[in-house]
Amino acid sequence: MSADSPIVEIGETPLVPAHVSAAFVSDSVSRVTEQASPVGWWMVFGVALLFLGVLGLSVGYLVWNGIGSWGNNSPTAWAWDITNFVWWIGIGHAGTLISAVLFLFRQKWRTSVNRFAEAMTIFAVICALLYPTIHVGRIWALYWALPIPNQMAMWPNFKSPLLWDVFAVSTYFTVSLLFWFVGLIPDFATLRDRAKNVARKKVYGALALGWRGSNRHWRHYERAYLILAALSTPLVLSVHSVVSFDFATSVMPGWHTTIFPPYFVAGAVFSGFAMVMTLMLICRQVYGLKDIMTMKHLELMNKIMLVTGSLVGYAYSMEFFMAWYSGNAYERYVFINRATGPYWWAYWTMVTCNVISPQLFWSKRLRTSIPVMFAVSITINIGMWFERFVIIVTSLHRDYLPSSWGMFHPTLIDIGCYTGSLGLFFTLFSLFIRWIPMVAMFEVKAALPGAQPSHHHAHTEHAEPAHGALAVKEA
Amino acid sequence: MQIFPRSLNYLPLIAALGVAVGGAGVTGGIWYYFSPKNTQTGYAPEQPIHYSHKLHAGDLGIDCRYCHANIERSQEAMIPPTQACMGCHAVVKKDSPKLAALRDSWSSGKPVEWVRVHRVADYVYFDHSVHLAAGVGCVTCHGRIDQMEVVRQDQPLNMAWCLECHRNPNPNLRPKDQITNMTWKPSAEEATQLASVKLHGPQYCSGCHR
Numbered sequence: 001m002s003a004d005s006p007i008v009e010i011g012e013t014p015l016v017p018a019h020v021s022a023a024f025v026s027d028s029v030s031r032v033t034e035q036a037s038p039v040g041w042w043m044v045f046g047v048a049l050l051f052l053g054v055l056g057l058s059v060g061y062l063v064w065n066g067i068g069s070w071g072n073n074s075p076t077a078w079a080w081d082i083t084n085f086v087w088w089i090g091i092g093h094a095g096t097l098i099s100a101v102l103f104l105f106r107q108k109w110r111t112s113v114n115r116f117a118e119a120m121t122i123f124a125v126i127c128a129l130l131y132p133t134i135h136v137g138r139i140w141a142l143y144w145a146l147p148i149p150n151q152m153a154m155w156p157n158f159k160s161p162l163l164w165d166v167f168a169v170s171t172y173f174t175v176s177l178l179f180w181f182v183g184l185i186p187d188f189a190t191l192r193d194r195a196k197n198v199a200r201k202k203v204y205g206a207l208a209l210g211w212r213g214s215n216r217h218w219r220h221y222e223r224a225y226l227i228l229a230a231l232s233t234p235l236v237l238s239v240h241s242v243v244s245f246d247f248a249t250s251v252m253p254g255w256h257t258t259i260f261p262p263y264f265v266a267g268a269v270f271s272g273f274a275m276v277m278t279l280m281l282i283c284r285q286v287y288g289l290k291d292i293m294t295m296k297h298l299e300l301m302n303k304i305m306l307v308t309g310s311l312v313g314y315a316y317s318m319e320f321f322m323a324w325y326s327g328n329a330y331e332r333y334v335f336i337n338r339a340t341g342p343y344w345w346a347y348w349t350m351v352t353c354n355v356i357s358p359q360l361f362w363s364k365r366l367r368t369s370i371p372v373m374f375a376v377s378i379t380i381n382i383g384m385w386f387e388r389f390v391i392i393v394t395s396l397h398r399d400y401l402p403s404s405w406g407m408f409h410p411t412l413i414d415i416g417c418y419t420g421s422l423g424l425f426f427t428l429f430s431l432f433i434r435w436i437p438m439v440a441m442f443e444v445k446a447a448l449p450g451a452q453p454s455h456h457h458a459h460t461e462h463a464e465p466a467h468g469a470l471a472v473k474e475a
Numbered sequence: 476m477q478i479f480p481r482s483l484n485y486l487p488l489i490a491a492l493g494v495a496v497g498g499a500g501v502t503g504g505i506w507y508y509f510s511p512k513n514t515q516t517g518y519a520p521e522q523p524i525h526y527s528h529k530l531h532a533g534d535l536g537i538d539c540r541y542c543h544a545n546i547e548r549s550q551e552a553m554i555p556p557t558q559a560c561m562g563c564h565a566v567v568k569k570d571s572p573k574l575a576a577l578r579d580s581w582s583s584g585k586p587v588e589w590v591r592v593h594r595v596a597d598y599v600y601f602d603h604s605v606h607l608a609a610g611v612g613c614v615t616c617h618g619r620i621d622q623m624e625v626v627r628q629d630q631p632l633n634m635a636w637c638l639e640c641h642r643n644p645n646p647n648l649r650p651k652d653q654i655t656n657m658t659w660k661p662s663a664e665e666a667t668q669l670a671s672v673k674l675h676g677p678q679y680c681s682g683c684h685r
Contacts, residue, residue: 151511153635198478205478 013296014449015109020291022445029439030194032287037434040286045430051423058416059134067137069413076396076408081135082246083388084418087271088128088425089169089243090264090384093236094272095121095176099183100232103225109300111443112293115187116283117276118180119436123428124275125173127421132165134417161245168242172235179228185211186221187437240268247391254334254395257322263315267384270308270354273301274380279429281374283438292439295368302367305380309358312387316355330400338394342407346390353383511633519627520590524576532657533621539613539655547654550602554589557581592626593617598684609674610648611640614657621657637683641676648672 037045062069072079095118102110136142145166147156156163189211192204211217241261248260277298284293323335338347357379361367398405432438507513531537540546542555557580564574580587593616595601606616613620618629630636640647648669653659661669677683 151631151633151635153638192478201478 029437048426052427055420071409071411080414081131085131086388088124090268090271091275092121092124093268094276096232096236100229103229108447111447115440119432164242168239172239175232186442240264253330266311271384274377277377302361306361313355343394350386353379511631615647
């Protein structure tokens with residue numbers, strides 16, 4: 001009996017129902033990319049394209065006319081742009097956590113979710129990268145942020161956390177992309193072998209990089225995947241820590257706290273899981289993948305959201321405790337202003353969405369109810385957007401000098417840049433669903449009952465060689 | 476079934492070579508062709524009047540400050556108004572066909588539209604008076620104007636070039652009374668004295684960018 005088999009004695013059940021076979025997995029997942037898209041897909045894609053257009057227009061207007069087109073102004077020099085950046089980067093955290101950390105911890109349930117989550121990560125990071133890019137104003141001078149020898153004898157300031165951010169996020173993007181692509185190779189080979197026409201064979205054949213599923217291929221693959229998992233695991237912690245340094249290393253009350261790195265990482269995982277949940281619930285419904293993404297998967301994800309949501313709630317209360325305990329009048333004022341000042345509504349929206357709503361998941365009935373988890377997953381993402389808005393805008397709008405206090409008012413371009421990024425995200429995601437297997441087929445097959453080599457006498461009736469052989473049989 | 480030809484096995488090799496050669500080519504190309512030394516130096520636009528610095532500053536020996544007055548007190552190097560030219564040309568060569576445009580400007584009151592040669596980016600606050608007060612001569616940045624039939628940009632005027640002197644100005648310093656002298660060479664005594672001057676230009680951002 002292998003270590004991955006469920007322990008029946010303590011009530012564990014298999015990850016996927018008994019009738020799910022290797023052929024069923026290949027069929028139900030590959031089918032999505034092979035058949036004409038359902039009407040629902042076209043609707044989502046159409047609306048997403050529309051908002052992508054909004055993004056193009058807003059960004060074009062912004063670049064042409066300058067940053068003054070946004071509502072940012074002294075004292076709120078950062079507002080929606082950085083809010084959106086941190087929000088998207090946070091959402092992009094679930095991918096690495098699911099694919100790398102859960103992989104290293106041998107959590108087999110990740111197999112149904114990881115492809116999905118990694119794709120979401122990559123698209124979320126693309127959306128996130130947009131904001132610092134356009135926020136520099138003169139985007140043609142963006143290369144100044146990189147250490148490229150130039151005629152100005154100018155060099156980036158390595159003491160600045162904003163520069164660390166450039167490296168942290170671009171490293172994260174590169175590693176996530178590699179990780180995603182390496183994980184896709186065997187599945188691309190499956191699609192290639194199932195392809196009926198030459199063009200499809202060639203495109204998926206090129207992407208599969210000559211994969212034939214030989215023993216040697218699998219050995220190399222598993223080694224590479226393990227190395228990439230080990231490389232990206234520290235990134236789960238580092239990227240959002242560095243993002244939090246943008247704030248924590250400044251001397252702004254409300255930003256200058258040591259709790260920020262863990263608090264940001266917990267929030268990032270929280271919002272990432274919520275976004276994966278929202279997208280998964282839609283896709284398993286539309287494409288009938290309920291036997292692969294089972295209630296067990298959803299429940300486990302809800303438990304993670306409950307944990308991270310409570311961590312975030314702890315961080316919120318600890319910030320208030322520290323504001324009182326430090327005896328710092330400015331710090332204290334910022335937090336009183338957060339909860340009762342002109343932005344009280346943003347603060348309490350955040351608390352309601354992030355701290356109170358995931359507490360529903362203590363109840364087994366609620367955390368296994370699809371409508372409840374769908375509503376909560378969306379609520380969490382709204383709450384996490386407000387968290388960043390609250391951190392950024394309420395800290396800035398009333399700083400040390402009461403004479404320069406002010407309010408932030410978003411402009412149409414602010415709104416266009418935000419809603420437009422959702423358009424970009426969903427456009428990329430629709431295309432992913434349409435052309436790339438959205439579940440890691442070969443990994444799910446490896447988690448099927450009896451897929452693992454068995455060295456003992458129990459369950460020998462299902463004993464089969466390693467999953468490599470399955471893929472060959474499949475092909 | 477083979478979907479790709481066998482020759483495709485060379486693709487990784489060719490791609491690696493392409494990236495190496497192409498990368499080096501692009502880097503080298505940008506390094507050379509996009510440098511201000513290539514794009515800026517030597518710029519010599521045609522002017523509305525063929526004014527010869529070689530004749531006026533070189534052969535006739537008129538001091539730079541006769542026309543570019545205020546240069547020691549002002550941020551801008553003043554471009555002389557028509558009146559400055561007419562100070563002489565009302566009597567010298569007053570019927571020359573080459574000066575028709577100048578006389579038109581004189582009678583109409585519309586300034587001659589000289590084309591700017593030396594231009595730095597709009598976010599650079601270059602101040603002539605500070606540099607002259609420190610003892611940097613005209614020739615250091617503008618070259619041998621007294622030998623130029625048409626004025627051309629002699630130095631690249633890019634930031635690295637500015638910083639080179641801000642970090643170590645001594646080789647470019649001279650006595651204050653030799654500022655406009657195009658041919659001045661330090662004597663051994665002067666050289667030692669100038670080398671010991673404790674001076675440096677600002678190297679922080681807001682020194683030149685405000």
